[in-house]
Amino acid sequence: MKPLVPTIRAGALAPILGWMAKSGRPVEAALRDAALGEQAVGDPDSPVPLLNAIELLRGLARAEGPDIACRVASGIEIQEIGALGAAIRARPTPRQALHVVSVLMPRHCTHERFTVENTASGVRVIESWSVRFDAEALHLAQQYVAALIRALCAATRGAAPLLDRVEIPPHPSVGVAHLARWLGRVEAAAAPRLVVEVPARVADARLAPLTGAHTPPPEWTTLHADGDLLQSLRWTIAAMLGPEEVSLDSVAAAAGVTRRTLQRRLAAEGLTFSELLDGTRLDLAIRLLTQSAAPLGEVASRLGYANAPALTRAVRRWTGATPRAVREKGAAGLQGRNAAAGNGGAKR
Structure with a gap:
Protein backbone atom coordinates (compact mmCIF):
# COMPACT_ATOMS: atom_id res chain seq x y z
CA MET A 1 0.00 0.00 0.00
CA LYS A 2 1.13 3.54 -0.66
CA PRO A 3 2.22 5.68 2.29
CA LEU A 4 -0.59 7.48 4.02
CA VAL A 5 1.12 10.83 3.59
CA PRO A 6 2.45 11.93 0.16
CA THR A 7 5.98 13.14 0.84
CA ILE A 8 8.65 15.25 -0.86
CA ARG A 9 12.13 16.39 0.19
CA ALA A 10 12.28 19.79 1.86
CA GLY A 11 14.78 20.98 -0.76
CA ALA A 12 11.86 21.44 -3.16
CA LEU A 13 10.80 24.36 -0.96
CA ALA A 14 14.24 25.96 -0.75
CA PRO A 15 13.93 28.18 -3.87
CA ILE A 16 10.43 29.28 -2.82
CA LEU A 17 11.44 30.20 0.72
CA GLY A 18 14.67 31.78 -0.53
CA TRP A 19 12.72 33.98 -2.96
CA MET A 20 10.37 35.01 -0.16
CA ALA A 21 13.22 35.91 2.17
CA LYS A 22 15.05 37.94 -0.49
CA SER A 23 11.83 39.72 -1.45
CA GLY A 24 10.93 40.60 2.13
CA ARG A 25 7.90 38.32 2.23
CA PRO A 26 6.81 36.82 5.60
CA VAL A 27 8.36 33.35 5.56
CA GLU A 28 7.29 32.34 9.07
CA ALA A 29 3.68 33.32 8.43
CA ALA A 30 3.65 31.38 5.15
CA LEU A 31 5.02 28.27 6.85
CA ARG A 32 2.48 28.61 9.62
CA ASP A 33 -0.40 28.97 7.15
CA ALA A 34 0.79 25.79 5.39
CA ALA A 35 1.13 23.95 8.75
CA LEU A 36 4.87 23.48 8.26
CA GLY A 37 7.56 23.83 10.92
CA GLU A 38 11.25 24.65 10.95
CA GLN A 39 12.27 21.38 9.26
CA ALA A 40 11.03 22.89 6.00
CA VAL A 41 13.83 25.46 6.18
CA GLY A 42 16.46 23.23 7.77
CA ASP A 43 17.83 20.08 6.17
CA PRO A 44 16.91 20.18 2.44
CA ASP A 45 16.90 16.38 2.30
CA SER A 46 14.43 15.85 5.16
CA PRO A 47 10.95 14.64 4.10
CA VAL A 48 7.99 17.03 4.35
CA PRO A 49 4.29 16.46 3.53
CA LEU A 50 3.65 17.14 -0.15
CA LEU A 51 0.15 18.58 0.26
CA ASN A 52 1.44 21.17 2.74
CA ALA A 53 4.24 22.12 0.35
CA ILE A 54 1.66 22.66 -2.40
CA GLU A 55 -0.42 24.82 -0.04
CA LEU A 56 2.65 26.98 0.61
CA LEU A 57 3.03 27.50 -3.15
CA ARG A 58 -0.70 28.15 -3.55
CA GLY A 59 -0.70 30.79 -0.83
CA LEU A 60 2.23 32.56 -2.46
CA ALA A 61 0.59 32.41 -5.90
CA ARG A 62 -2.60 33.99 -4.58
CA ALA A 63 -0.60 36.80 -3.03
CA GLU A 64 1.91 37.34 -5.85
CA GLY A 65 0.29 36.10 -9.08
CA ALA A 225 5.68 4.45 -2.67
CA ASP A 226 4.60 1.31 -0.79
CA GLY A 227 6.38 2.30 2.40
CA ASP A 228 5.77 2.11 6.12
CA LEU A 229 2.63 3.89 7.34
CA LEU A 230 4.11 4.88 10.68
CA GLN A 231 7.35 6.13 9.13
CA SER A 232 5.32 8.24 6.75
CA LEU A 233 3.44 9.74 9.69
CA ARG A 234 6.62 10.33 11.70
CA TRP A 235 8.12 12.27 8.77
CA THR A 236 4.96 14.35 8.58
CA ILE A 237 4.85 15.19 12.28
CA ALA A 238 8.57 16.01 12.36
CA ALA A 239 8.10 18.43 9.45
CA MET A 240 5.15 20.10 11.16
CA LEU A 241 6.66 20.49 14.63
CA GLY A 242 7.33 24.07 15.65
CA PRO A 243 5.55 26.97 17.36
CA GLU A 244 2.12 25.84 16.18
CA GLU A 245 0.36 22.80 17.66
CA VAL A 246 0.52 19.59 15.63
CA SER A 247 -2.97 18.17 15.91
CA LEU A 248 -4.73 15.05 14.73
CA ASP A 249 -6.69 17.23 12.31
CA SER A 250 -3.60 18.89 10.82
CA VAL A 251 -1.87 15.54 10.25
CA ALA A 252 -5.04 14.07 8.74
CA ALA A 253 -5.22 17.04 6.37
CA ALA A 254 -1.60 16.48 5.32
CA ALA A 255 -2.49 12.86 4.64
CA GLY A 256 -5.60 13.80 2.67
CA VAL A 257 -7.87 11.71 4.92
CA THR A 258 -10.45 12.38 7.64
CA ARG A 259 -9.47 12.39 11.29
CA ARG A 260 -11.60 9.28 11.81
CA THR A 261 -9.75 7.42 9.06
CA LEU A 262 -6.41 8.39 10.58
CA GLN A 263 -7.54 7.29 14.02
CA ARG A 264 -8.70 3.96 12.59
CA ARG A 265 -5.38 3.35 10.85
CA LEU A 266 -3.42 4.22 13.96
CA ALA A 267 -5.61 1.92 16.06
CA ALA A 268 -4.82 -0.89 13.63
CA GLU A 269 -1.13 -0.26 14.44
CA GLY A 270 -1.86 -0.33 18.18
CA LEU A 271 -1.21 3.39 18.70
CA THR A 272 -3.03 6.57 19.58
CA PHE A 273 -2.16 9.88 17.97
CA SER A 274 -0.75 11.17 21.29
CA GLU A 275 1.60 8.20 21.49
CA LEU A 276 2.77 8.72 17.91
CA LEU A 277 3.34 12.43 18.51
CA ASP A 278 5.23 11.71 21.74
CA GLY A 279 7.39 9.06 20.08
CA THR A 280 8.26 11.35 17.17
CA ARG A 281 9.23 14.12 19.58
CA LEU A 282 11.35 11.65 21.57
CA ASP A 283 13.26 10.49 18.49
CA LEU A 284 13.80 14.03 17.27
CA ALA A 285 14.81 15.28 20.73
CA ILE A 286 17.48 12.60 21.08
CA ARG A 287 18.76 13.30 17.59
CA LEU A 288 18.99 17.05 18.18
CA LEU A 289 20.56 16.66 21.62
CA THR A 290 23.14 14.06 20.60
CA GLN A 291 23.94 15.11 17.03
CA SER A 292 23.97 18.90 17.35
CA ALA A 293 25.17 21.60 19.69
CA ALA A 294 21.92 23.57 19.41
CA PRO A 295 21.01 25.43 22.62
CA LEU A 296 18.18 23.91 24.64
CA GLY A 297 15.89 26.82 23.84
CA GLU A 298 16.37 26.18 20.13
CA VAL A 299 15.71 22.44 20.57
CA ALA A 300 12.58 23.27 22.57
CA SER A 301 11.29 25.56 19.82
CA ARG A 302 12.01 22.95 17.15
CA LEU A 303 9.96 20.39 19.09
CA GLY A 304 7.07 22.78 19.71
CA TYR A 305 7.73 23.55 23.38
CA ALA A 306 7.38 27.04 24.80
CA ASN A 307 10.78 27.09 26.52
CA ALA A 308 13.74 25.02 27.75
CA PRO A 309 12.10 24.05 31.09
CA ALA A 310 9.15 22.53 29.19
CA LEU A 311 11.62 20.54 27.10
CA THR A 312 13.43 19.39 30.25
CA ARG A 313 10.19 18.10 31.78
CA ALA A 314 9.35 16.18 28.60
CA VAL A 315 12.83 14.66 28.26
CA ARG A 316 12.76 13.59 31.93
CA ARG A 317 9.38 11.94 31.39
CA TRP A 318 10.63 10.11 28.29
CA THR A 319 14.10 9.08 29.44
CA GLY A 320 14.41 9.69 33.16
CA ALA A 321 17.34 12.03 32.44
CA THR A 322 17.84 15.74 31.80
CA PRO A 323 18.57 17.06 28.31
CA ARG A 324 22.12 17.79 29.43
CA ALA A 325 22.59 14.18 30.56
CA VAL A 326 21.12 12.90 27.30
CA ARG A 327 23.60 15.07 25.40
CA GLU A 328 26.50 13.75 27.46
CA LYS A 329 25.47 10.07 27.29
CA GLY A 330 24.69 10.12 23.59
CA ALA A 331 22.03 8.08 21.82
CA ALA A 332 23.68 4.74 22.66
CA GLY A 333 23.17 5.32 26.36
CA LEU A 334 19.42 5.67 25.81
CA GLN A 335 18.78 2.78 23.42
CA GLY A 336 16.93 0.64 25.91
CA ARG A 337 14.68 3.46 27.04
CA ASN A 338 14.02 4.57 23.48
CA ALA A 339 13.19 1.01 22.40
CA ALA A 340 10.55 0.90 25.13
CA ALA A 341 8.62 3.47 23.14
CA GLY A 342 7.87 0.72 20.62
CA ASN A 343 6.45 1.59 17.24
CA GLY A 344 6.54 5.34 17.58
CA GLY A 345 4.89 6.15 20.89
CA ALA A 346 6.68 7.19 24.04
CA LYS A 347 4.25 6.03 26.71
CA ARG A 348 2.91 8.64 29.08
Whole structure:
Protein backbone atom coordinates (compact mmCIF):
# COMPACT_ATOMS: atom_id res chain seq x y z
CA MET A 1 0.00 0.00 0.00
CA LYS A 2 1.13 3.54 -0.66
CA PRO A 3 2.22 5.68 2.29
CA LEU A 4 -0.59 7.48 4.02
CA VAL A 5 1.12 10.83 3.59
CA PRO A 6 2.45 11.93 0.16
CA THR A 7 5.98 13.14 0.84
CA ILE A 8 8.65 15.25 -0.86
CA ARG A 9 12.13 16.39 0.19
CA ALA A 10 12.28 19.79 1.86
CA GLY A 11 14.78 20.98 -0.76
CA ALA A 12 11.86 21.44 -3.16
CA LEU A 13 10.80 24.36 -0.96
CA ALA A 14 14.24 25.96 -0.75
CA PRO A 15 13.93 28.18 -3.87
CA ILE A 16 10.43 29.28 -2.82
CA LEU A 17 11.44 30.20 0.72
CA GLY A 18 14.67 31.78 -0.53
CA TRP A 19 12.72 33.98 -2.96
CA MET A 20 10.37 35.01 -0.16
CA ALA A 21 13.22 35.91 2.17
CA LYS A 22 15.05 37.94 -0.49
CA SER A 23 11.83 39.72 -1.45
CA GLY A 24 10.93 40.60 2.13
CA ARG A 25 7.90 38.32 2.23
CA PRO A 26 6.81 36.82 5.60
CA VAL A 27 8.36 33.35 5.56
CA GLU A 28 7.29 32.34 9.07
CA ALA A 29 3.68 33.32 8.43
CA ALA A 30 3.65 31.38 5.15
CA LEU A 31 5.02 28.27 6.85
CA ARG A 32 2.48 28.61 9.62
CA ASP A 33 -0.40 28.97 7.15
CA ALA A 34 0.79 25.79 5.39
CA ALA A 35 1.13 23.95 8.75
CA LEU A 36 4.87 23.48 8.26
CA GLY A 37 7.56 23.83 10.92
CA GLU A 38 11.25 24.65 10.95
CA GLN A 39 12.27 21.38 9.26
CA ALA A 40 11.03 22.89 6.00
CA VAL A 41 13.83 25.46 6.18
CA GLY A 42 16.46 23.23 7.77
CA ASP A 43 17.83 20.08 6.17
CA PRO A 44 16.91 20.18 2.44
CA ASP A 45 16.90 16.38 2.30
CA SER A 46 14.43 15.85 5.16
CA PRO A 47 10.95 14.64 4.10
CA VAL A 48 7.99 17.03 4.35
CA PRO A 49 4.29 16.46 3.53
CA LEU A 50 3.65 17.14 -0.15
CA LEU A 51 0.15 18.58 0.26
CA ASN A 52 1.44 21.17 2.74
CA ALA A 53 4.24 22.12 0.35
CA ILE A 54 1.66 22.66 -2.40
CA GLU A 55 -0.42 24.82 -0.04
CA LEU A 56 2.65 26.98 0.61
CA LEU A 57 3.03 27.50 -3.15
CA ARG A 58 -0.70 28.15 -3.55
CA GLY A 59 -0.70 30.79 -0.83
CA LEU A 60 2.23 32.56 -2.46
CA ALA A 61 0.59 32.41 -5.90
CA ARG A 62 -2.60 33.99 -4.58
CA ALA A 63 -0.60 36.80 -3.03
CA GLU A 64 1.91 37.34 -5.85
CA GLY A 65 0.29 36.10 -9.08
CA PRO A 66 -0.30 32.80 -10.91
CA ASP A 67 3.15 32.80 -12.58
CA ILE A 68 4.96 32.80 -9.23
CA ALA A 69 6.62 29.39 -9.74
CA CYS A 70 8.30 30.67 -12.90
CA ARG A 71 9.37 33.85 -11.13
CA VAL A 72 10.82 31.89 -8.22
CA ALA A 73 12.78 29.50 -10.45
CA SER A 74 14.00 32.13 -12.92
CA GLY A 75 17.00 33.16 -10.88
CA ILE A 76 18.02 29.97 -9.11
CA GLU A 77 20.76 27.39 -9.50
CA ILE A 78 19.22 23.92 -9.70
CA GLN A 79 21.48 22.57 -6.93
CA GLU A 80 19.48 24.67 -4.46
CA ILE A 81 16.91 21.87 -4.25
CA GLY A 82 19.25 19.62 -2.26
CA ALA A 83 20.79 16.25 -3.09
CA LEU A 84 18.65 15.81 -6.20
CA GLY A 85 19.77 19.19 -7.53
CA ALA A 86 23.41 18.44 -6.79
CA ALA A 87 23.17 15.09 -8.58
CA ILE A 88 21.56 16.80 -11.56
CA ARG A 89 24.30 19.43 -11.83
CA ALA A 90 27.01 16.80 -11.57
CA ARG A 91 26.05 15.69 -15.09
CA PRO A 92 27.62 17.35 -18.13
CA THR A 93 24.47 18.07 -20.18
CA PRO A 94 20.74 18.68 -19.59
CA ARG A 95 19.89 15.44 -21.40
CA GLN A 96 21.98 13.37 -19.02
CA ALA A 97 20.79 15.38 -16.04
CA LEU A 98 17.11 14.85 -16.90
CA HIS A 99 17.65 11.10 -17.25
CA VAL A 100 19.21 11.16 -13.76
CA VAL A 101 16.05 12.83 -12.41
CA SER A 102 13.93 9.99 -13.78
CA VAL A 103 16.11 7.49 -11.92
CA LEU A 104 16.37 9.43 -8.66
CA MET A 105 12.79 10.72 -8.40
CA PRO A 106 11.72 7.90 -6.01
CA ARG A 107 14.32 9.27 -3.60
CA HIS A 108 12.91 12.78 -3.88
CA CYS A 109 9.12 12.34 -3.88
CA THR A 110 6.70 9.50 -3.23
CA HIS A 111 3.98 10.42 -5.72
CA GLU A 112 5.70 12.23 -8.60
CA ARG A 113 6.25 10.40 -11.90
CA PHE A 114 9.03 11.73 -14.10
CA THR A 115 9.91 10.07 -17.40
CA VAL A 116 12.38 11.19 -20.06
CA GLU A 117 12.30 10.19 -23.73
CA ASN A 118 15.00 10.80 -26.32
CA THR A 119 13.39 12.07 -29.52
CA ALA A 120 14.59 12.94 -33.00
CA SER A 121 14.55 16.63 -32.10
CA GLY A 122 15.87 16.47 -28.54
CA VAL A 123 14.34 15.34 -25.23
CA ARG A 124 10.74 15.03 -24.05
CA VAL A 125 9.94 15.09 -20.33
CA ILE A 126 6.57 13.79 -19.13
CA GLU A 127 5.66 14.50 -15.50
CA SER A 128 2.52 13.52 -13.60
CA TRP A 129 1.29 12.84 -10.06
CA SER A 130 -0.31 9.76 -8.51
CA VAL A 131 -2.05 11.95 -5.93
CA ARG A 132 -5.16 13.94 -6.86
CA PHE A 133 -4.75 17.74 -6.98
CA ASP A 134 -7.39 20.34 -7.74
CA ALA A 135 -6.86 22.31 -10.98
CA GLU A 136 -5.08 25.25 -9.33
CA ALA A 137 -2.71 23.07 -7.31
CA LEU A 138 -1.90 20.87 -10.31
CA HIS A 139 -1.14 23.88 -12.50
CA LEU A 140 1.16 25.42 -9.88
CA ALA A 141 2.97 22.16 -9.12
CA GLN A 142 3.63 21.45 -12.79
CA GLN A 143 4.49 25.07 -13.56
CA TYR A 144 7.19 24.75 -10.89
CA VAL A 145 8.56 21.55 -12.46
CA ALA A 146 8.63 23.18 -15.93
CA ALA A 147 10.36 26.25 -14.50
CA LEU A 148 13.00 24.08 -12.80
CA ILE A 149 13.66 22.28 -16.09
CA ARG A 150 14.11 25.67 -17.74
CA ALA A 151 16.49 26.71 -14.93
CA LEU A 152 18.57 23.61 -15.62
CA CYS A 153 18.69 24.43 -19.33
CA ALA A 154 19.65 28.02 -18.54
CA ALA A 155 22.82 26.68 -16.91
CA THR A 156 24.09 25.92 -20.43
CA ARG A 157 24.17 29.71 -20.99
CA GLY A 158 22.70 29.07 -24.41
CA ALA A 159 20.49 31.35 -26.45
CA ALA A 160 16.72 31.47 -26.06
CA PRO A 161 14.39 29.78 -26.59
CA LEU A 162 15.57 27.09 -24.19
CA LEU A 163 12.42 24.99 -24.57
CA ASP A 164 10.61 23.93 -27.75
CA ARG A 165 7.20 23.38 -26.25
CA VAL A 166 5.42 23.08 -22.90
CA GLU A 167 2.05 21.40 -22.51
CA ILE A 168 0.53 22.02 -19.07
CA PRO A 169 -2.90 21.76 -17.43
CA PRO A 170 -4.35 25.29 -17.39
CA HIS A 171 -4.86 27.47 -14.35
CA PRO A 172 -8.62 27.47 -13.64
CA SER A 173 -8.85 31.27 -13.84
CA VAL A 174 -6.18 32.47 -16.26
CA GLY A 175 -5.35 29.48 -18.47
CA VAL A 176 -1.74 29.24 -19.71
CA ALA A 177 -1.01 32.54 -21.48
CA HIS A 178 0.69 33.99 -18.39
CA LEU A 179 3.52 31.43 -18.78
CA ALA A 180 4.56 32.31 -22.33
CA ARG A 181 7.02 35.03 -21.27
CA TRP A 182 8.84 32.48 -19.12
CA LEU A 183 8.50 29.17 -20.96
CA GLY A 184 7.99 30.17 -24.60
CA ARG A 185 5.47 28.10 -26.55
CA VAL A 186 2.87 26.93 -24.03
CA GLU A 187 -0.23 24.86 -24.77
CA ALA A 188 -3.10 23.80 -22.51
CA ALA A 189 -3.01 20.09 -21.76
CA ALA A 190 -6.18 18.01 -21.89
CA ALA A 191 -4.71 15.35 -19.58
CA PRO A 192 -3.39 15.93 -16.03
CA ARG A 193 0.25 15.78 -17.07
CA LEU A 194 3.10 18.08 -17.97
CA VAL A 195 5.07 17.70 -21.21
CA VAL A 196 8.28 19.67 -21.75
CA GLU A 197 10.26 19.37 -24.99
CA VAL A 198 13.90 20.47 -24.98
CA PRO A 199 15.66 20.98 -28.33
CA ALA A 200 18.80 18.95 -29.00
CA ARG A 201 20.99 22.08 -29.21
CA VAL A 202 20.10 22.76 -25.56
CA ALA A 203 19.74 19.17 -24.34
CA ASP A 204 23.27 18.32 -25.49
CA ALA A 205 24.98 21.61 -24.62
CA ARG A 206 27.54 21.60 -21.83
CA LEU A 207 26.36 22.78 -18.45
CA ALA A 208 28.51 25.44 -16.84
CA PRO A 209 31.00 23.91 -14.36
CA LEU A 210 29.75 23.66 -10.78
CA THR A 211 32.11 23.49 -7.84
CA GLY A 212 31.19 20.92 -5.22
CA ALA A 213 28.50 19.02 -7.13
CA HIS A 214 27.97 15.53 -5.77
CA THR A 215 25.70 12.53 -6.04
CA PRO A 216 23.23 11.78 -3.24
CA PRO A 217 24.81 10.28 -0.12
CA PRO A 218 24.09 6.60 0.63
CA GLU A 219 21.69 7.52 3.45
CA TRP A 220 19.53 9.50 1.00
CA THR A 221 17.17 6.56 0.71
CA THR A 222 14.17 5.92 -1.49
CA LEU A 223 10.87 7.36 -0.29
CA HIS A 224 9.07 4.11 -1.01
CA ALA A 225 5.68 4.45 -2.67
CA ASP A 226 4.60 1.31 -0.79
CA GLY A 227 6.38 2.30 2.40
CA ASP A 228 5.77 2.11 6.12
CA LEU A 229 2.63 3.89 7.34
CA LEU A 230 4.11 4.88 10.68
CA GLN A 231 7.35 6.13 9.13
CA SER A 232 5.32 8.24 6.75
CA LEU A 233 3.44 9.74 9.69
CA ARG A 234 6.62 10.33 11.70
CA TRP A 235 8.12 12.27 8.77
CA THR A 236 4.96 14.35 8.58
CA ILE A 237 4.85 15.19 12.28
CA ALA A 238 8.57 16.01 12.36
CA ALA A 239 8.10 18.43 9.45
CA MET A 240 5.15 20.10 11.16
CA LEU A 241 6.66 20.49 14.63
CA GLY A 242 7.33 24.07 15.65
CA PRO A 243 5.55 26.97 17.36
CA GLU A 244 2.12 25.84 16.18
CA GLU A 245 0.36 22.80 17.66
CA VAL A 246 0.52 19.59 15.63
CA SER A 247 -2.97 18.17 15.91
CA LEU A 248 -4.73 15.05 14.73
CA ASP A 249 -6.69 17.23 12.31
CA SER A 250 -3.60 18.89 10.82
CA VAL A 251 -1.87 15.54 10.25
CA ALA A 252 -5.04 14.07 8.74
CA ALA A 253 -5.22 17.04 6.37
CA ALA A 254 -1.60 16.48 5.32
CA ALA A 255 -2.49 12.86 4.64
CA GLY A 256 -5.60 13.80 2.67
CA VAL A 257 -7.87 11.71 4.92
CA THR A 258 -10.45 12.38 7.64
CA ARG A 259 -9.47 12.39 11.29
CA ARG A 260 -11.60 9.28 11.81
CA THR A 261 -9.75 7.42 9.06
CA LEU A 262 -6.41 8.39 10.58
CA GLN A 263 -7.54 7.29 14.02
CA ARG A 264 -8.70 3.96 12.59
CA ARG A 265 -5.38 3.35 10.85
CA LEU A 266 -3.42 4.22 13.96
CA ALA A 267 -5.61 1.92 16.06
CA ALA A 268 -4.82 -0.89 13.63
CA GLU A 269 -1.13 -0.26 14.44
CA GLY A 270 -1.86 -0.33 18.18
CA LEU A 271 -1.21 3.39 18.70
CA THR A 272 -3.03 6.57 19.58
CA PHE A 273 -2.16 9.88 17.97
CA SER A 274 -0.75 11.17 21.29
CA GLU A 275 1.60 8.20 21.49
CA LEU A 276 2.77 8.72 17.91
CA LEU A 277 3.34 12.43 18.51
CA ASP A 278 5.23 11.71 21.74
CA GLY A 279 7.39 9.06 20.08
CA THR A 280 8.26 11.35 17.17
CA ARG A 281 9.23 14.12 19.58
CA LEU A 282 11.35 11.65 21.57
CA ASP A 283 13.26 10.49 18.49
CA LEU A 284 13.80 14.03 17.27
CA ALA A 285 14.81 15.28 20.73
CA ILE A 286 17.48 12.60 21.08
CA ARG A 287 18.76 13.30 17.59
CA LEU A 288 18.99 17.05 18.18
CA LEU A 289 20.56 16.66 21.62
CA THR A 290 23.14 14.06 20.60
CA GLN A 291 23.94 15.11 17.03
CA SER A 292 23.97 18.90 17.35
CA ALA A 293 25.17 21.60 19.69
CA ALA A 294 21.92 23.57 19.41
CA PRO A 295 21.01 25.43 22.62
CA LEU A 296 18.18 23.91 24.64
CA GLY A 297 15.89 26.82 23.84
CA GLU A 298 16.37 26.18 20.13
CA VAL A 299 15.71 22.44 20.57
CA ALA A 300 12.58 23.27 22.57
CA SER A 301 11.29 25.56 19.82
CA ARG A 302 12.01 22.95 17.15
CA LEU A 303 9.96 20.39 19.09
CA GLY A 304 7.07 22.78 19.71
CA TYR A 305 7.73 23.55 23.38
CA ALA A 306 7.38 27.04 24.80
CA ASN A 307 10.78 27.09 26.52
CA ALA A 308 13.74 25.02 27.75
CA PRO A 309 12.10 24.05 31.09
CA ALA A 310 9.15 22.53 29.19
CA LEU A 311 11.62 20.54 27.10
CA THR A 312 13.43 19.39 30.25
CA ARG A 313 10.19 18.10 31.78
CA ALA A 314 9.35 16.18 28.60
CA VAL A 315 12.83 14.66 28.26
CA ARG A 316 12.76 13.59 31.93
CA ARG A 317 9.38 11.94 31.39
CA TRP A 318 10.63 10.11 28.29
CA THR A 319 14.10 9.08 29.44
CA GLY A 320 14.41 9.69 33.16
CA ALA A 321 17.34 12.03 32.44
CA THR A 322 17.84 15.74 31.80
CA PRO A 323 18.57 17.06 28.31
CA ARG A 324 22.12 17.79 29.43
CA ALA A 325 22.59 14.18 30.56
CA VAL A 326 21.12 12.90 27.30
CA ARG A 327 23.60 15.07 25.40
CA GLU A 328 26.50 13.75 27.46
CA LYS A 329 25.47 10.07 27.29
CA GLY A 330 24.69 10.12 23.59
CA ALA A 331 22.03 8.08 21.82
CA ALA A 332 23.68 4.74 22.66
CA GLY A 333 23.17 5.32 26.36
CA LEU A 334 19.42 5.67 25.81
CA GLN A 335 18.78 2.78 23.42
CA GLY A 336 16.93 0.64 25.91
CA ARG A 337 14.68 3.46 27.04
CA ASN A 338 14.02 4.57 23.48
CA ALA A 339 13.19 1.01 22.40
CA ALA A 340 10.55 0.90 25.13
CA ALA A 341 8.62 3.47 23.14
CA GLY A 342 7.87 0.72 20.62
CA ASN A 343 6.45 1.59 17.24
CA GLY A 344 6.54 5.34 17.58
CA GLY A 345 4.89 6.15 20.89
CA ALA A 346 6.68 7.19 24.04
CA LYS A 347 4.25 6.03 26.71
CA ARG A 348 2.91 8.64 29.08
